[in-house]
Amino acid sequence: MKYNALSIFLCIAIFFFSACKKHDNTDLTVTPPSPPAAVVEMEISGIVLNTNGSSAEGVEVTIEGKKLTTAENGYFEYKGSVANPDKVKLTLAKNGFFTYTKILTVDKYSSLDGLRFKLIPELVAGSFEAANGGTVSNNYVALVFQPNSFTKLDGSNYLGMVTVKIPANRFNESNRQFPGDVRGLTATNQKVVLESWGGMEVEIYSASGEKLKLSKAVNYTYQIGYQYVYIRNPVKLWAFNEADGIWTESGAANLVGQTFTGSTVNLSYLQWAYARPSALFRSRVQDKNLNVPAGFEFFYAMSEFNSIGIPSTNVNSRGNVLLYVPALTNLRTGMFSPCTDRIETNYTTPAIPEGITGGTTYTVDLAPFLTSVTGTVEDCDFKPLNGRAELAIDGKKINSVLLNGAFNLSFIGCGRNSGTLTIFDGQDKVIYQNNTFSPNRGYKNNLPPITTCTKPLIGSFSIKAEGITYNFQSPQDDIKFQTIQDYSGSLITAISANNDTRGESFYLTYIGQSAGNFNVYTCQLKVPKKSYFLTWGLFTPGIVNITRYKTGNTLLEGSFKTNTNLNFDLSNTNKIVELTGTFKVSN
Template identity: 25%
Template sequence: MKRIKNFPNLILILLLSLIVVTACQNDDDSSVNNNNPQENIPDTFSEYFGNEISRDFLGTVIDKNHNPIEGATITIGSETATTDSNGVFMINGATVKQRFGYIKAEKAGYIHASRSVVPSNGTNKVTIMMLEATVVGSVTSGSSGTVTATDGSSVSFDGNFIKEDGSTYDGSVDVILHHLDPADDDMPMQMPGMLYAENENGAERMLQTLGMLAVELRGSGGEDLNLAEGSTSEIKVPVDASLMSIAPNTIPLWYFDEANGYWKEEGQATLQGNMYVGTVSHFSFWNCDIPTEAITLCVTATNEDNVPLANMYVSITSATFGTTYGHTNENGEVCGYVPSNESLELNVYSYDVCGDNPLHTETVGPFTVDSNITVIVPDNPDIIEETVVGTFNTCDGNAVTDGYVKLSYGYQTFIDTVTNGEFEINLLRCSDNNTFTIEASDYVNLQVTDSISYTFATPITNIGTISACNAVTEFIEYTIDDGESTFIFENISANFYTDSPNYPDPTLDIFASSNDQGNCYYMYGALNDPDYLGTYDSYSFNGTVGDTGFIIGECLNMSDENNNITYNLTALGNVGEYIDINFSGSYEDYQGNAHTINGVVHVLRDN
């Protein structure tokens, strides 16, 4: 199976998609059971989907280079949204079906993109990779012609084209052509819908792909075109060298129904050399696939204390039909289609920064009906469970109601929604990597925070309050005794000295005051040797020579007695770059009263 490190770094693909890694079977093979006379096929295919339900969605739209796409229009049923500067969209309360939800993404300059899912409880997360509408070649109406891509995929035309309204088109035709290769790790994000289909008899099937071809036709004015009625085109779809040994001589063809969000069987292709060659009568995505009967399976991953494990990588492998995969949501749940009537191998993984070995393996199934199962992941001394919580406010101090928080750890990014200003992100981390960054976005008001560095305070890290203020370039925030947070945005100086007049070793000196609030803040730090970053305790001017640590008591009525504050210096940039420090703990004031404090320093270095 594929190693985790080969999958995309954005951990936003939650619902199971099929990847081909094993042998194929013909559609008329009795083991596929495509035409089982005992199968109960409904009058309309949508009856498979169940009743309408309301679900929440959080997704990311990216390009082929994994960069976010801003301004894409997202549609789920009657609900629409637009992706922000991070390529993120949020749609809450969308109406979908129990076994099927369809998300469409559109933007000028890209071909139509989509994702279909089996909706789970909680927030459904998806990633859609949009492909550019790059013209590979052109043909002219009234004349036959062929357009061939650099990988050998091609489309031949007889010269008869129509517009969307059915009228005849005359003129030059631009051909947009993309071959989607199952050997490409990004294919599950690039393909439309999911590998779920209606066969020629009206029965639902799960698909096993050997290659797809996306074709869109545009007129000289940019209008969408298609083949005229009665016209056909020959398509050629390359088969990756790694799959040639398992490619059958003939394979069913399936086209993607963009209106409904699933594949439909229509015709077949023949293997000629390393190409599947088939004839089609219209254009969309075309797919060379082997079908199998399937059920929906929802897997909930928990630890030994029955606590759900979010953001876990779950794979299910069929000896016949390959591997499906997905990531658990905040409820520890992931749902998707898997082959029916087969014993399946289920693996639960952490992330690529923690290695490729599964945390848990077991055999599940066979399943004959839609099912829900729970798997318990045993404790692992090398993997640490973390929960990061905090409050996200607007710049004027109100709770953000529609927003999200992006946590980056190692090579991974986790995005979770904010509820009434509060957020909670659960993940597993490796014992040798304990830093992360947080960036939050107010989705409605289009305000964001800076990316701020933190250190895990296992098992729960409370980062306090962060605010979305685009105009703010640096700030100091702290909260005492769970009271109102204090923010200082102005009159901040931050200086780093490798050898100061008052102290021979490296030091930090940060001072800030707020003219409006009358607040002041002074932080002094005596640092370790380079690279200076790390965890520090409280520093005392009356302590041992050469001692290190931080002190913030001058403006805060904070004594040295019972001072148990921990400071994490996570970034120390060059002049003009950021210094990031977070701190938390307990202390006594000069009157002997006990207090707690947590805070963040995100300031620009002046010296």
């Protein structure tokens, strides 16, 4: 078997920092959970991000009145019942950011995973005395406040300094910043869905930081950013009712060119939108083997209109999509993976009558996302452990019981996002954690054995080259042992010794996981001014003889003999030096 010398060297030389992984396609079946007997049990989970996309820790997440706090990785998880599956309220709150409430429509006895939210920073747009009123503006909106038009939440007049906070950028449904969902309530209490053409958030505060309300209308001028040829007057202004979790009609708006103008006494989240008759879109998404893409984002857009509103929801654990949509309107649908891979559903959904639940079944190709992670867990005595393995990735968690130390985590995911692989013992105590674990999407990832042993390794190496013997001994020298995988999936044993003070280091790898004789895979001894390196393709590698492997407290013990190339001089094959040595590594 021929290898490229330089690529083999570079891959193995950094084996302490990365591992080569097996690419083995596999079919995985995701079975929907069986429903419990009584209450509406739900699991809702996801992650919260900062504006720059980093994880947002310490965000207060309230679901069904239960308060949660996001972990270091931004993750939150709710388990419990919901009073009304048609309208589950999820609220995010953190100092320095606008409070955000999302309304979810869920399925009974299912989970809704992979939700992703991004915090919106509060930015001060301007301040003025309440008695004088004032004008506040940024790059997309101007607000003209009348004098003496402010009240406290208890209804009393406020006459101090007013501070106005507005986000840096305008909202649209595509960037998932609108609260609630698409449902609205007209001035005549008609239930509708909204076709949005843009929006924003405005909050007004007193000098002490208390929220204020308006007693007189504020005049606004809002730049929509694009010229939409389908917009027709009159467009309605809608304000989000936080208590009821619904958009309410808040007056007409006039469109001139790319500018909405009008006035309102309702401030908070605002959007400009048409009202359309409402229907509930309920559909199933699956592949040909009935696997469902739980946690993937499903969206719709209207075929004959060109709004910037592209409402979406996540596919739940049963493969169902629940979305309120405009009735009597043909819809175009699509789906994104958690890594924003666009997945075409190739369907235009026929119009659904008003007030009716309708939909279809979409069959999609999920083969690129069917993923599994398998491995074993052992202690310092190389004995298998009981407990469980958990992988938190793409805003969801996958669990597997350790059976004789072995685990199998199967899921449908994007794989380009790293996750956290955690091993728990039988008392559910964390005994191992990898916060940057990145499985290969669409493959069966067979991991090398995971050890929970935290004892420093004890080792001794004796290496001979050109009549000189170089010795390495712990603890003064750094001894390492690791199992990695090559590109074919074969497990490679790797040992090394290093002393930076002396400028000496040694590493040796071979394919094998037992006692016996094996071909040397790579080998290098570095000392001041000299480097002895096994170069594949220039001559036949030597033999490693392992006399003890994972016996007692010994990881491995043995000897080796191989030819090497001096100073990595590929142009001169005469600089061949024989290396021999013995080694022992123990816990």
